[in-house]
Amino acid sequence: MLAVLCLGSAISPFSPVDAGAQWLPSRVDSLAIDLSSRLVWRAFDRGRGLSARSQLSVALWGFSVDASGRNNLTLEAENWFPVTDRSSRRFYDQTRGALRYGRCIVACDRTAWSRQGVLSLEVAEYYRPHHSIETATELLASVGGEWQVEQIGQRQFGGLFYPYVLAAWQPNSRERTYAQTGIGTQTPSIHGLYAFIGANVAASDYRTRTGVKRDFGYHSWGGSAAVTGEVPLKGFRRLAIRLHASGNKLRGSLGRSSIEHGVFVKIY
Numbered sequence: 001m002l003a004v005l006c007l008g009s010a011i012s013p014f015s016p017v018d019a020g021a022q023w024l025p026s027r028v029d030s031l032a033i034d035l036s037s038r039l040v041w042r043a044f045d046r047g048r049g050l051s052a053r054s055q056l057s058v059a060l061w062g063f064s065v066d067a068s069g070r071n072n073l074t075l076e077a078e079n080w081f082p083v084t085d086r087s088s089r090r091f092y093d094q095t096r097g098a099l100r101y102g103r104c105i106v107a108c109d110r111t112a113w114s115r116q117g118v119l120s121l122e123v124a125e126y127y128r129p130h131h132s133i134e135t136a137t138e139l140l141a142s143v144g145g146e147w148q149v150e151q152i153g154q155r156q157f158g159g160l161f162y163p164y165v166l167a168a169w170q171p172n173s174r175e176r177t178y179a180q181t182g183i184g185t186q187t188p189s190i191h192g193l194y195a196f197i198g199a200n201v202a203a204s205d206y207r208t209r210t211g212v213k214r215d216f217g218y219h220s221w222g223g224s225a226a227v228t229g230e231v232p233l234k235g236f237r238r239l240a241i242r243l244h245a246s247g248n249k250l251r252g253s254l255g256r257s258s259i260e261h262g263v264f265v266k267i268y
Helices: 086-092
Strands: 028-041 044-062 072-082 094-106 115-127 135-152 155-169 177-186 193-204 217-233 237-250 257-267
Touching: 028 072, 028 086, 044 086, 044 237, 072 086, 094 135
Parallel strands: none
Antiparallel strands: 028 044, 028 257, 044 072, 072 094, 094 115, 115 135, 135 155, 155 177, 177 193, 193 217, 217 237, 237 257
């Protein structure tokens, strides 16, 4: 799970950068690219080698849920592209387009950050140019938020957690259902730097061997860690650069572990 981006401290050594924001249209919520050591999608390991994942989010209505906690409607595009070993991995090229509606459901006035929840609904279309099934439609719903724990029993405890649960369903596929839940925690921002660590577990009816159908059940578990630094940009935008690593353990006949690491860059 990606770390929730937060504002840098007032004493950040980073000064506003006069680039990267003026050319970005105001309707663009965010623009990002992730370069990773291997391509992993829902714990399925698509092979070692440099892979790129690009993301674009365009605001259609309202404000970004990540920035304001209120209602919004966005058009999102995402692409997975194995950069190296193309001859053997181009099969995993994948593009996803989605219409996403986000609605704050808890602590929407931003005065009670101890609990905030956001409901997200998506209708997505996948395009796989080298796959036997070129297109697939998916419906996805998720609930996530921030949860600040100030004490456990009688003991004071300051912790900020990010729990979430999501469910995805492909109505025209033999492998229709995927669900995941997880939780992460993040350190306070110090000079514009902060760290994140999280864990997740997933269930699905996806096959792990060709031709073997299965009922809905345990799919995988995994964990992730990241360190992020932020730079303010001119034009009320920010640049986030994240070094990340994650590991997954897939069940069944392909149940080997996969570990990937990389760098994620985002303007939002």
